[in-house]
Amino acid sequence: MPAEIPPVIVWFRRDLRLADNAALSAAVETGAPVIALFIREGSAGGGMPFGAAQAWWLHHSLLALRQALHDRGGDLLFFTGEAATVLVQVAQQTGASQIYLNRSYERDDQDRELARRLKAEGIAVHAFQGQLLHDPSRVRTGAGRPFRVFTPFWKALQALGEPREPLAAPDAMRGASSTPPSEQLEDWGLPPTKPDWAAGFGEIWTPGEAGARFRLEDFVEKGLRDYKSGRDFPARDLTSRLSPHLAHGEVTPAQAWHAASALDDGDPAQITHFRRELAWRDFNYSLLIKSPRLATDNWNTDFDGFAWSFDGALYHAWRNGLTGYPIVDAGMRQLWREGYMHNRVRMITASFLIKDLMIDWRKGEEWFRETLLDADPANNAASWQWVAGSGADASPFFRIFNPTLQGEKFDPDGDYVRRYVPELRHLDKKYIHRPFEAPDHILQKAGLRLGESYPRPIVDHGSARERALAAYKATRY
Numbered sequence: 001m002p003a004e005i006p007p008v009i010v011w012f013r014r015d016l017r018l019a020d021n022a023a024l025s026a027a028v029e030t031g032a033p034v035i036a037l038f039i040r041e042g043s044a045g046g047g048m049p050f051g052a053a054q055a056w057w058l059h060h061s062l063l064a065l066r067q068a069l070h071d072r073g074g075d076l077l078f079f080t081g082e083a084a085t086v087l088v089q090v091a092q093q094t095g096a097s098q099i100y101l102n103r104s105y106e107r108d109d110q111d112r113e114l115a116r117r118l119k120a121e122g123i124a125v126h127a128f129q130g131q132l133l134h135d136p137s138r139v140r141t142g143a144g145r146p147f148r149v150f151t152p153f154w155k156a157l158q159a160l161g162e163p164r165e166p167l168a169a170p171d172a173m174r175g176a177s178s179t180p181p182s183e184q185l186e187d188w189g190l191p192p193t194k195p196d197w198a199a200g201f202g203e204i205w206t207p208g209e210a211g212a213r214f215r216l217e218d219f220v221e222k223g224l225r226d227y228k229s230g231r232d233f234p235a236r237d238l239t240s241r242l243s244p245h246l247a248h249g250e251v252t253p254a255q256a257w258h259a260a261s262a263l264d265d266g267d268p269a270q271i272t273h274f275r276r277e278l279a280w281r282d283f284n285y286s287l288l289i290k291s292p293r294l295a296t297d298n299w300n301t302d303f304d305g306f307a308w309s310f311d312g313a314l315y316h317a318w319r320n321g322l323t324g325y326p327i328v329d330a331g332m333r334q335l336w337r338e339g340y341m342h343n344r345v346r347m348i349t350a351s352f353l354i355k356d357l358m359i360d361w362r363k364g365e366e367w368f369r370e371t372l373l374d375a376d377p378a379n380n381a382a383s384w385q386w387v388a389g390s391g392a393d394a395s396p397f398f399r400i401f402n403p404t405l406q407g408e409k410f411d412p413d414g415d416y417v418r419r420y421v422p423e424l425r426h427l428d429k430k431y432i433h434r435p436f437e438a439p440d441h442i443l444q445k446a447g448l449r450l451g452e453s454y455p456r457p458i459v460d461h462g463s464a465r466e467r468a469l470a471a472y473k474a475t476r477y
């Protein structure tokens, strides 16, 4: 009898898919039995831990991945611990000496260290790219440095040509005949139970690769046609809502890029604009690679001396959507209810926290990380710093959003506000973004009692703006 070929290990992380998964395809192509595993590392394991909302997503995404692997003759094993230790143990127990993984740029230096440790144990690591449109080391300035400004980054990225064609999912794979005992995913207790505040998520989202594929196809068919002109209007739902799927690697940006070409009779400007947004994600990852502490340290150190103030009651009102500014409240309640918030409203709510309440952007980054299903270590940190003005290529601090005017411009009929702030449902369109100016008879007609059924503004925007500008000036001079 010929000796059995030793198995190879595929380590799944934020790449919970079978299609366009270069690491999995390469492992299957070796012809060896495949041991696919997921490691629950926790904060001690390095990298960013998943937030509470993402724990719900992760549970369902792992279930979907396990089923997809079963359908092809494989399995998915679950372990808890420090990644290198778990991988060495599994390799020693099974005789594997090759590990396949997709690079995860949020932990680039840790991955290099891990490869060194495994090599010392006689285990080779094969790393592949797929998380971004292009390998970040290829998108460089003429002098070979990473970009700090988006527009030249985007030009350089386009000059590289299209990202590679997505790979098909393997049809079948050989499972290993003997594997170490796996933990039970169901025992990890990832979804919340008491109370089950994620109950509504399942009505909106379908975690997993099939859900991602559906979202992408649906978007190309219905949203992409008007993407450029419509993406700023939260009530219109014209964006892809692919972000939680991208954050868990259930779809690759290359798949999204290429799928956009399927828009028939499409205006190329819509396709290009969508691809440009995907490129922002690549750009933010290039910032994270350069500055791994992007979620905690100001990119622009001029902001280190900024005099933030923290008022627990104001912060609480912001988190709960009770600021008295309807567009801010609608956004914060959408976040809580759906684990998602429209991009335009993310900018408005973030600006409100930072500039109207003068609360440190890191408090906002933390709350979004905990509550967003798409929380992404690069996009979240870079976007918060973009709004704060402390980031690379950021919006200047002195550009302060007026939440009332933003609401009127981007939610002109108030449909978005009415969807998430039911107290305001019957308020006249003229006052939907400024209930605090409505005459008594209008409030009465809408069944609204300011200060009781809906709050009065927790700060006056005009004076808050002056205070923020003064603090900014004091930091700079």
Ligand code: FAD
Binding pocket: 231, 239, 240, 241, 242, 243, 244, 246, 247, 277, 278, 279, 280, 281, 284, 341, 342, 343, 344, 346, 347, 350, 368, 372, 374, 375, 376, 377, 379, 380, 381, 383, 384, 387
């Ligand atoms: P679409 O408009 O359909 O765009 C497609 C994809 O392109 C998105 O899924 C995303 O991957 C990428 N993209 C789109 N807009 C941006 C952008 N402005 N910056 C970077 N990438 C973008 N995005 C996250 O994925 N995770 C986060 O944790 C996150 N936190 C944010 C925090 C703040 C304060 C702000 C202002 C923005 C944040 N964003 C974050 C960026 C953006 O809001 C979301 O990517 C977008 O709303 C997701 O919706 P969509 O998939 O429908 O986007």
